[in-house]
Amino acid sequence: MTMISCSSFSFEHNLYETMSCLQRCSKQDELKQIHARMLKTGLMQHSYAVTKFLSFCVSSTSSDFLPYAQIVFDGFDRPDTFLWNLMIKGFSCSDEPKTSLLLYHRMLCCSAPHNAYTFPSLLKACSNLSAFQETTQIHAQITKLGYENDVYAVNSLINSYAVTGNFELAHLLFDRMSKPDAVSWNSVIKGYVKAGKMDIALTLFQKMAEKNAISWTTMISGYVEAGMNNEALQLFHEMQNSDVEPDNVSLANALSACAQLGALEQGKWIHSYLNKERIRIDSVLGCVLIDMYAKCGEMEEALGVFNNIKIKSVQAWTALISGYAYHGHGREAISKFMEMQKMGVKPNVITFTAVLTACGYTGLVEEGKLIFYSMERDYNLKPTIEHYGCIVDLLGRAGFLDEAKCFIQDMPLKPNAVIWGALLKACRMHKNIELGEEIGDILIAMDPFHGGRYVHKANIHALAKQWDKAAETRRLMKEQGVAKVPGCSTISFEGTTHEFLAGDRSHPEIKKIQSKWSIVRRKLEEHGYVPELEDMLLDLVDVDEREAIVHQHSEKLAITYGLLKTKPGTVIRIMKNLRVCKDCHRVTKLISKIYKRDIVMRDRTRFHHFRNGKCSCGDYW
Structure with missing residues (x-):
């Protein structure tokens, strides 16, 4: 039978109890009590206990714990390499990455030994700070200390050089690697993506022998950020056909691309995929789903997603309010704005932009002014230039031009x-x-x-x-x-987006479209249609020529193609890059009545729902 001394049992029991308390700790006062207990019982003299204590502080989500960890760390005479690395890593991931570099300077002054884990965290701090000069200095240290062939150090260097915009150095290091791994490839690709050099990024991406989820997600995210949404969705479909499962980030970016393109069918497919694979719809996915449905003209679906989110963040509320704004539902936007506050969610500056935009699109002048002046008074939020712009737009649309001018002068x-x-x-x-x-x-x-x-x-x-x-x-x-800027309209169905420019003759079915438009035009004229040319007074002096051009506006071509290719009763959905002109707005109202079609058009700023000869905007746009 093995004998256990009382002192040994006491130490083990004390260590277990202390570590258990540490795992339940959530406040700085509790942390201080645990620290005091460790000092009193001698646990602070044991490296295992100290390491556990500092690791907990460094990895905690509490903003108070990391500074407290530094206070404890500063009390040690000769901390070992692991503790130095732990603290450097903690600050590299924090809001104060500069502290990592200051700690490293101290580490050098103390002649503390390095290892392979020291440099990746330092270079992460440099990346977060976009600190090129410091990156080169650390690069020199890596070479001096013999870690120039360490894959982790080199990958971190590639990432840091790429993030700071020094692609030649990043690419040079990458080319010198005998066996670059997936992280190496992803780091150099990420740098080109961040700089918007998508052609170079794609070339590298295509050369990768084995692409992981990060590789695909980096490229898809880059395309979305560059406004290349068709390319993003194409790559997402390729990812689906590969053996790589999309992660939440790639799914969110694909949904964002659908939102920008108005690609409802593809957005619905991704939503179904989320449900089929039982992927938890977190706050980010919830927001992009709301935004996708709203920007594709489906506010009921957007509201359904919103209602199914258990814990509704300010971002989710804002996405819904923005959706109501796009659709010109000012009263509903204000109602949700008030409801979110009753639920204890404080609006942020983006929420105010959304609700003020909603007021502007529906002529709710007094309501908009009250909300604007409540920002600083009731919420301690200083209005930004965007909020002032919303009020100018609100007053201007409503015809209060002199008041809008005075408002600008007093800004x-x-x-x-x-x-x-x-x-x-x-x-x-x-x-x-x-x-x-x-x-x-x-x-x-x-x-x-x-x-x-x-x-x-x-x-x-x-x-x-x-x-x-x-x-x-x-x-x-x-x-x-x-x-x-030329007018451009798109229509999507069966997974394909068709683009039309004003006067466009490049579409493979342009002859069928023109023939169909001739029929549509005759029916319009039978209902009293005469072209409104006010919006193009200067395009041509000759009235006949102006009339010919107005009949070739991009939204007319897209709607005609929709009538040609879809079954009667199908909703036609159009995206327009500019504000819809008066003539196209009137024509679309008439088509919705003549052909008994719902037409949803999203122009540069808002949605228009056409049904039975009327538009949801009430001709106020």
């Missing part, structure tokens, strides 16, 4: 081109020629390479029949080399 922030642009559009909408000319001059001086500024100002002159001034504005636009 504590310097108005930018977006602020003045909102007022200029309102001047054109309400035919305020004098103010429009004044704002137009301000905008062109401020933003001389934005085509929309010249177009709006030229059309202001045209409304006043000031043809010389209008022509002069167009001439100035050409001299600056500024081009007008």
Whole structure:
């Protein structure tokens, strides 16, 4: 029978009890009590107990525990390499990565020995700080101490150089590796992705022998961030056909691509995949699902996802309110804004942007002003330039142009081109020629390479029949080399997105589309349709030529293609990159009545639901 001494039993029991308390610790006061107990019982003299204590502090989600760990660490005379590495790693993942570099400087001053685990954390801190100079200094240390062939150190170097924009150095290190692993490939690809160099990233990605989930996700995320949403979805489908299961990040990015493209069918498929694979819909996936359904015109589905989220974050509430804003449901947006606060969720600055946008799209002037002035008074949130822009847009759309101008002049922030642009559009909408000319001059001086500024100002002159001034504005636009953004509309069905430009003849079925449009046009004219040419006063002087062009607007081509390719009763969904013009808006209303079709159109700023000759915007857009 083995004899156990009382002192040995006492130490083991004390260690077990202390570690158990540590695992349940959630407050700094409790942490201090555990530290005091360890000092009193002598556990702070044992490396295992100290390591456990500091590891807990470093890995904790509490913001108070890491600084406390440093206080404890600073009390040691000669901490070993493991403890140095532990503290450096902790701060490299925190909001204060600079502390990792300061700790390393101390480590050098103390002549503490290094090992292979020292450098990856240091380089992670450099990446978070975008610190190129410090990266080169650590690179020198790696070479000096003989770790230049250590795969972890080299991978961290590649990542740090790539993140700081030094692709040549990152690529050079990568090319020198005899056997680069998946992390090596992913690090160099990630650098090019972050810089928006998607062509180089794709070339490297295609050369990878074995792609893991991170490889696919990095590329898909990069395409979404670059606005290359079709490419993102194509790659996502390729990922599905490979042996790699998509992770939550790739799924969220694919849903974001669907949202931007209005690709409802593909978005629904991903939602079904989540349910089929029993993937937990966390706060991020919940938000992107709400956003996807809202941007694809399905607010009922968006609300259904929202209602199924157990713990609703401020981001989820904001996504839903934004959805109501896109669809012009101002009252519903305000209702949800009030409800979230009753549920104890405090709105953030993005929430206010969403609800103020909703007020602007529905003419809720007084409600919008009350919400705006409550930001600082009731929520201690300082309005940003976006919030001031929302109020200018709100006042301008409603016709309060003088009030909007005074509001801009009294702003504590310097108005930018977006602020003045909102007022200029309102001047054109309400035919305020004098103010429009004044704002137009301000905008062109401020933003001389934005085509929309010249177009709006030229059309202001045209409304006043000031043809010389209008022509002069167009001439100035050409001299600056500024081009007008062409109208582009897309329609998606059966997993394919079809794109149309104004006057486009490149579509393989263009002859069928034109033939169908001739039939549609005759039916429109039978219902009293006459083209509205006000939005294109300057495109051509000749009325017949202007009329010919208005019949080739991109949304008309897309809707006609929808009528051609879908069964009667099917909802037609259109995406437009610019604000829909008056003529296309009127035509779409008539088509919805004549063909008994629901048409959902998302233009640059909002949704229009056309049904039985009426639009959800109430002609207020």
